[in-house]
Amino acid sequence: xEAARNAREAAPRSPAALSAELSDARLVAACxxxxxxxxxxxxxxFSRYVYAIAVQAFRLPQQDAEDVFQExxxxxxxxxxxxxxxxxxxxxxxQLTRRLCIDxxxxxxxxxxxxxxxxxxxxxxxxxxxLEEAFDVHDALARLSENCRxxxxxxxxxxxSYRAIGDALELPAGTIAxxxxxxxxxxxEEIDPEARPENR
Amino acid sequence: MSGYDIERxxxxxxxxxxxxxxxxxxxxxxxxxxxxxxxIVERAEADAEFRRALIADLENALRAExxxxxxxxxxxxxxxxxxxxxxxxxxxxxxxxHAVGLFTS
Numbered sequence: 431x432e433a434a435r436n437a438r439e440a441a442p443r444s445p446a447a448l449s450a451e452l453s454d455a456r457l458v459a460a461c462x463x464x465x466x467x468x469x470x471x472x473x474x475x476f477s478r479y480v481y482a483i484a485v486q487a488f489r490l491p492q493q494d495a496e497d498v499f500q501e502x503x504x505x506x507x508x509x510x511x512x513x514x515x516x517x518x519x520x521x522x523x524x525q526l527t528r529r530l531c532i533d534x535x536x537x538x539x540x541x542x543x544x545x546x547x548x549x550x551x552x553x554x555x556x557x558x559x560x561l562e563e564a565f566d567v568h569d570a571l572a573r574l575s576e577n578c579r580x581x582x583x584x585x586x587x588x589x590x591s592y593r594a595i596g597d598a599l600e601l602p603a604g605t606i607a608x609x610x611x612x613x614x615x616x617x618x619e620e621i622d623p624e625a626r627p628e629n630r
Numbered sequence: 631m632s633g634y635d636i637e638r639x640x641x642x643x644x645x646x647x648x649x650x651x652x653x654x655x656x657x658x659x660x661x662x663x664x665x666x667x668x669x670i671v672e673r674a675e676a677d678a679e680f681r682r683a684l685i686a687d688l689e690n691a692l693r694a695e696x697x698x699x700x701x702x703x704x705x706x707x708x709x710x711x712x713x714x715x716x717x718x719x720x721x722x723x724x725x726x727x728h729a730v731g732l733f734t735s
Contacts, residue, residue: 470658477657481649496653500703503657507664564645567634571643586643614636621634 455516462510473503476520478568478587480527482561487553488531494538498530505530520565528553570620578613585610656703663704666697671711684712 452460452471460468480502484495505526506519513522531553571579580599584590585606596603619626634642648654670692674681683691688709689699699705 464661466661469661473654473657477649477654478646481653482646486645496650499649499653500656503660504703504707507660560642560645564642567639567642568646582643586640587647589644589647611636614639617639618634618636621639 453517454519458510458513458516458519469507472506472519476523477503479520479561479565480523482564483524483527483553483558484531487557487561488528488535489551489554490531490534494534498527498534501530502527528558567617567621571617573620574613574616577609578616581606581609582613582617652701656701660703663702666695666702667704667708667711670695670697670708674712674715681715685716688712 452468454475457468457472457475461472477499480499481495484490484498485492490498502523506523513519535551571582574582577599581595584595584598585592590598592603592606595601595606601609623629670684674684680691683694688705692699692702692705692708
């Protein structure tokens with residue numbers, strides 16, 4: 431059983447995993463060349479990041495966050511040609527998202543408290559810093575096997591129960607906890623090669 | 631990146647939940663929507679009847695073109711671009727005063 435599991439975890443990369451291996455620079459170049467599949471990959475790569483900045487760091491309500499989200503990707507799509515360095519797409523998207531969130535907060539505060547000069551609260555800088563780390567962790571997660579990626583994402587990011595994960599992945603619910611634990615170890619080793627047994 | 635204990639890793643994974651599927655779908659469809667928008671505007675510039683229909687009832691004119699406005703990501707932009715065409719519709723109706731008003735507003 432262990433061997434079968436290891437074989438599954440070392441299975442060939444899915445299209446999602448392969449796209450995760452595409453560098454930001456190559457992805458941007460493909461999008462600029464009109465590759466619509468690459469555009470879809472770019473949206474998937476950064477959608478969580480944009481969403482988290484709007485909702486967690488700026489605490490925008492869902493409707494405002496949706497407007498910001500759509501505006502960010504519309505501007506990225508329109509202005510990809512203006513990006514000076516293709517591998518700087520992530521800080522560019524982050525900056526664009528922050529600016530649009532601030533605009534949204536200012537517009538909201540003008541409507542609500544038109545008679546004061548107070549600006550709304552800015553972003554939570556600690557959260558913004560943690561989101562950068564979280565993005566790097568998700569990058570590393572994308573390099574793991576599909577099994578590990580799926581199970582960790584479902585449990586921690588999608589908040590699914592053992593039962594729901596077991597049903598979705600056709601795995602006994604009783605094995606989910608141990609799989610999560612093993613996959614977390616693999617993720618740590620992916621991020622920090624020093625943590626690998628052969629390097630200890 | 632080092633010093634990641636399991637608890638911290640778990641928390642960081644959880645910090646990036648997926649954005650709602652409908653938002654992502656709309657963003658992924660931008661290239662197609664952009665082509666549709668360009669086609670609609672081009673036709674509106676060339677076809678007075680279509681231009682009038684768009685200005686009179688944008689949503690229904692879009693539906694007639696096979697575009698569902700409620701989920702179409704560039705509706706606001708189209709609205710802005712159709713607004714620009716309004717003075718030309720007034721001019722075509724020989725409603726010069728209205729056209730001048732729209733041009734200068």
